[in-house]
Amino acid sequence: MSDWDKTMDLLFGFVTGHIHSRMFETILKFSICDLLEDGPKHYSEISKIIGFKNESYCYRLMRYFVPYKLFNESVVQVGLFSKTPSSTQFSKNGTLKNLGRFHCQDHHYRIFESLPKTLEMGKNQGPSSIGLSSFWEHFETDESYKQLFHNAMKDYTSLIIDRLISKISLSPNFKTVVDIGGSHGFLIGKLLESNPNIHGINFDLENIINSSTSKNENFQHPRLKHVSGDFFNSVPEADCYILKYILHDWSDEKCITILNNIHKSLKPNGKLFINDLVLDPSNYTKEAVFKDILMMQYFDAKERSINEWHQLFEKCGFKIDSVDTSISPQLMIVSKINSSNINLNDCTNFNSEIVEEKLKNSLPQFVNC
Template identity: 45%
Template sequence: MQSLNILEKESLENWDESWDLIMTLAGGHITSKLFNVLMKYSICDIINESPKHYKDIAIIINFNEFSCYRLLRYFVPFGLFKENDGVFSITDKSKRLILGGSVHSQCKKMSSIEYFKLFESIPDSLLQNKNLGPSSLGYSGFWDIFKDNQDFKLLFTEGMREYSNLSLPTILNKTDFSSFNSVVDVGGAHGWVVGKLVEKYQNLNGIIFDLDVVINSPINKIQHPRVQYVSGSFFESVPSADCYVLKFILHDWADEKCLEILKTISKSMKENSKIYIFDSIIDPANYKKEILFLDMCVFQFFNGKERTINQWRQLYDTAGFNIDSINYETKPELVILSKKNK
C-alpha cells in the first residue's frame, strides 16, 4: 500500500509538471491569444468598476454568454479573477492590467496581432542568424512600422513609458546625479526619466533626445521648464552635456552599431562628462527569464542582443571608455562610463 501511495504521488507530480510544460512552453501561444481578447475588450476595466456576472459582461462586450464565461474562468487559475457562482471580481494582479495600470500597455502590445506576426519568422531568424521580424510585417526595419501604423507606434511608446515607470524607483533611489548641471536622455522618447531627475535635482537641466518620428508623436510627454526636446539621430550627433543616460538603448543594436553610438556621444562629451548606461547584464550562473525574453525580442526586432558583463566590457573598451562603476541594485543594471585619457 505504501509503495502504491508513492507511485500515486509520483504520478500526480508527473501529471502536473507535464501539463505545466505543455501549457506554458508548447501552448503558451494559446494563452496569449486568449489574453489578447481579454485586453482588446478591456474586460479587466469592466470588472474593476464592480464585480459582475458573466452574463452581464457578455452583454457589455457583445459576446455569447458561455463563450464569455469560459474566457473569464480560463484566467482564474492565473490569479487574474475570482469567481463566485458566475460573478467575477478583480484581483491585485489584474489591477495592473486596467487602463493606467503598471503593465497595461506592455501586455496589450505583446499580445497584439502585430507581435504575433513579428514572431512568425523567428525559426528562420534563428536559422539565418538574422532578424526577420520587420519583414514579417512587410518592412525592412522595425522603426519603419511606425510610419504606417500609428496605433502600434503609440502602444509601443506607451509600453516604453511603463518600462521607465517600473525602473524609475531604483534609478532615483540608487543613483546620484547631484554633480551634474545637464543631462541628455539619449533615445528618451516621453522624457519620464529626465522629468523625474530634474524634479529631484534643482540644479539639473534635461534634454530629451530622440528621432523626430518619436519626439513629434502624440505621446504623453513630460513638460517642465528645465526640460527641452531635441530631435536627431545618435549616429550623427548629440547635444553637449555633463551626463548622458542610455536606458535600454544599446541592447537594440549589434556591436558595430553600439560602437557608432558611443563614438558619436564621445565627440560631444566634455572633459569630465559621464555616460550612465542602464541595460540588462546576463549572468551565466543565474539566468533570468525576463533578460533572455528581452534578448529574443531585441534580436527579432533589431538584430540586437543582451550581453554578459564581459561582453559589455569589451564593447566599452573598444569604444574608448573606462568603466567607473557597476551598480547591480538598479533595474536594469547601471554601468557608469568615462572617456579614456588619450
C-alpha cells in the same frame, strides 16, 4: 515539482503558448480587467457592457483565468467575478495594460514566424519577413502602434522610476543631462524634479518628439527641452547621458557608432548612466533570456554579459565604473578612459584577447544594495 509536472508546464506554457496569448489579448482588447475595478460583477453584466452576443463564451474565457489568479470567482455565487492584484495591474489603474497589448500585436506574432529561418540562415529574418526594412519602420506607418509602444515603455519605466532616480546621483558640477532615446521624456523630466540645478534634454527621433500626437505626450518641465535627432549622426553636448533600454536594441557595430557619437559630445569628467540588462551566466533570469531572443528576432540585437559590455565600452574609449545589480534592468555607471593611447578610429581592429586580459585586472565594482 515532479518531472511530469515540469513537462506539462512546457506543454501548456510553450507548445500552446500562442493560444494563451490570444486569450489574454482578448481580455485586454475588451478591457475586461477595467470592468472589475469598481467592484465584483457577474459575467452576464460584463458580457452586456461589452456587447458580446453569447454571454456563456464570456463566462468561459474569464473562468479560464481563475486558476492563474487573474480573476476570482465567488464560491457562493457562480459566475460572479472580482478583481485580483494581477487584474488591477492590467487595468486602467495598473502599469501593464499597454505593455500587455503591445506584446500581443499581430505583427509581433508574424515577425516570430520566421524565427526558425533566422536560426537556419544565421541572420535576422524578422522584420524583413513581413516586408519591413527594420522593426522601427512600423512606427513611421502606424501612428497608433507607435503611441502604444511609447505608452508601454512609459508604463514599464514607471515600475522602477523611483528606485532608478534614487540611484542616478548627479555631480554638482553637471549642468546638462541628456536622455538618449528618452521617448516622451518621462524619466528625465522626473529626474529634474529632484535635481533643481540641472537642465535636461530629451533626445529622440523627429517622429517621436514633433509629431502632432506626440506633442501632447511630451513631458513638460521648465528646465526640460525636447530635441529631435538621430543618434547615428550626433547627440547634443552634455555632462551626462542616460541610456535606458537603448543599446540592447542594436548590434555591436551600431552601438559603437552611438557610443562614439556620445564620446565626442561628452564633456570632460562626464558620466553615462546605462540602464540595460546585464546577463549573469551563473543566474539567468527568465526576463533576461526572453528579452535576448526578442532582441535577436526584432532588431538583430542582443542582451549582453558584463564581459560583452566591457568589450563594447572599451572599444569606444569608455570604462565601467560600477554595476548596480539591485535593480532590473541593471544600472551601469560609465566614464571615459583617461588614456591617450586609445585610438577611437581603430574600433574595428579591436583585439578581444587583449581586452580580456585587461579586464581581469580592472573589473568594476559591483554594487548590490
